[in-house]
Amino acid sequence: MNGTCEAACFSPCEKYLYTVGDEAEIYQWDLNMRKCIGRTGDEGNYSTTSVTVSPDGKLIATGSKMGTVNVFKIDEDSHTIEEGGPIKTLMNLTTSVTDLKFNKTSQLLAYCSKWKKNAFRVAHIPSYTAFKNFPGAAAGVLKYPFVMDFSHTSEFLAMGNDEGKAHLYHLSHFSNKHK
Numbered sequence: 795m796n797g798t799c800e801a802a803c804f805s806p807c808e809k810y811l812y813t814v815g816d817e818a819e820i821y822q823w824d825l826n827m828r829k830c831i832g833r834t835g836d837e838g839n840y841s842t843t844s845v846t847v848s849p850d851g852k853l854i855a856t857g858s859k860m861g862t863v864n865v866f867k868i869d870e871d872s873h874t875i876e877e878g879g880p881i882k883t884l885m886n887l888t889t890s891v892t893d894l895k896f897n898k899t900s901q902l903l904a905y906c907s908k909w910k911k912n913a914f915r916v917a918h919i920p921s922y923t924a925f926k927n928f929p930g931a932a933a934g935v936l937k938y939p940f941v942m943d944f945s946h947t948s949e950f951l952a953m954g955n956d957e958g959k960a961h962l963y964h965l966s967h968f969s970n971k972h973k
Contacts, residue, residue, distance in 0.1 A: 795813055795815055795817070795819075795821055796817060797815045797816045797817040798815045798816045799813050799814070799815045800814055800815045800816065800841070800842060800843050800844070801813070801814050801815075801842070801843060801844045801845045802814075802845065803845050803846050803847055804847070805847050805851055805873065806847065806848075806849055806850070806851045807851060807873075808825070809824065809825055809826065809873070810822055810823060810824060810825065810831075810873060811823040811825060812845050812847060812854060813845070814836065814842035814843075814844070814845045814856055815841075815842060816841045816842075817841075817842075818835065818836040818839040818840055818841060818842050818858070819833055819834065819835055819836060819842070820832075820833070820834045820835075820836055820842070820845065820854065820856060820866070820875060821833050822834075822874060822875065831874070832874045832875060834866070834875045834877075835879075836856050836858065836864055836880075837864065837879045837880055837883075838858075838860075838862060838864070838880075838883060839856070839858035839859070839860060839862060839864065840858070840859065840860070841858060841859040842856050842857070842858055842859075843857050843858060843859055843890050843891055843892065844856065844857035844891050844892065844893060844894050844905075845857075845894075846894050846895055846896055846903075847868070847896075848896040848900035848919075849896060849897075849898050849899070849900050850899075850900040851868060851870075851873070852867065852868055852870065852900065853865055853866065853867060853868060853896070853900065853919070854866045854868055854875060855894055855896070855903055855905075856894075857890075857891025857892070857893075857894050857905055858890070858891060859890040859891075860888075860890075861885070861886075861887035861888045861889050861890065861891060861907060861913075862883055862884065862885050862887075862891075863883070863884040863885075863886075863887075863891060863894060863903070863905050863917075864880035864882075864883050864884075865880055865881055865882045865883075865884070865903070865919075865922065866879075866880050866881065867881050881922075882922040884903075884905075884915075884917055884922070884924060886915045886917075886924045887905065887906075887907050887910070887913050887915065888910065888913075889907040889909035889910045889913060890907055890909055891905050891906070891907055892906060892907055892908045892909070892939075892940065892941075893905065893906050893939075893940070893941050893942060894906075895942060895943055895944060896919070896944075897944040897948040897951075897968075898944060898946060898947065898948045899948055899968070900919060901918065901919050901920065901948075902916055902917065902918060902919060902944070902948070902965075903916070903917045903919055904916045904917075904942050904944070904951060904953075905917075906939035906940075906941075906942055906953065907939070908938045908939060908940045908956065909938070910938070911936065911937060911938060912929070912935070912936045912939075913938075913939060914929055914936055914939040914942070914953055915928070916928045916929075916951070929953075929961075929963065936953065936955060936961060937955040937956050937957050937959070938955055938956040939953050939954070939955050940954050940955060940956060941953070941954045942954070947968060947970070948965060948968040949964065949965055949968045949969050949970070950962055950963065950964060950965065951963040951965055
């Protein structure tokens with residue numbers, strides 16, 4: 795990388811490492827060859843702050859200082875990011891994206907910003923739309939979200955905030971009781 799590295803994540807197969815930084819570019823590193831094999835511009839962003847790859851290895855998402863989330867498609871044969879820019883840009887936050895994660899089935903993408911109260915969103919990936927009724931808490935209740943993660947089964951989503959509290963959400967669609 796030529797600039798500052800802000801975030802990194804591994805591919806599900808653990809053969810590749812993706813890094814992002816202040817130059818708004820996504821770097822793909824081949825861990826066996828120990829070299830950069832791809833570099834893609836993070837369109838519309840001037841500084842990328844976070845990155846995550848979907849568990850199925852088909853998508854990569856980036857968050858920016860402007861609050862936008864770009865979702866790119868990964869070619870299944872070459873394992874490189876497909877050309878043509880992001881397949882979707884989510885613009886539901888107005889401050890820097892500090893964390894983003896796909897759930898285990900790659901159907902949901904959660905993202906947050908620690909710079910604004912209640913800046914916590916979940917997007918449905920097949921339709922690329924953010925749930926308008928989530929998280930459903932009154933203004934200021936969540937405080938400043940720092941981190942979040944899905945449980946292994948995706949039945950639960952946890953979000954930790956600046957006050958040291960963890961909010962736990964039950965996602966009944968992924969519950970064993972409803973299958």
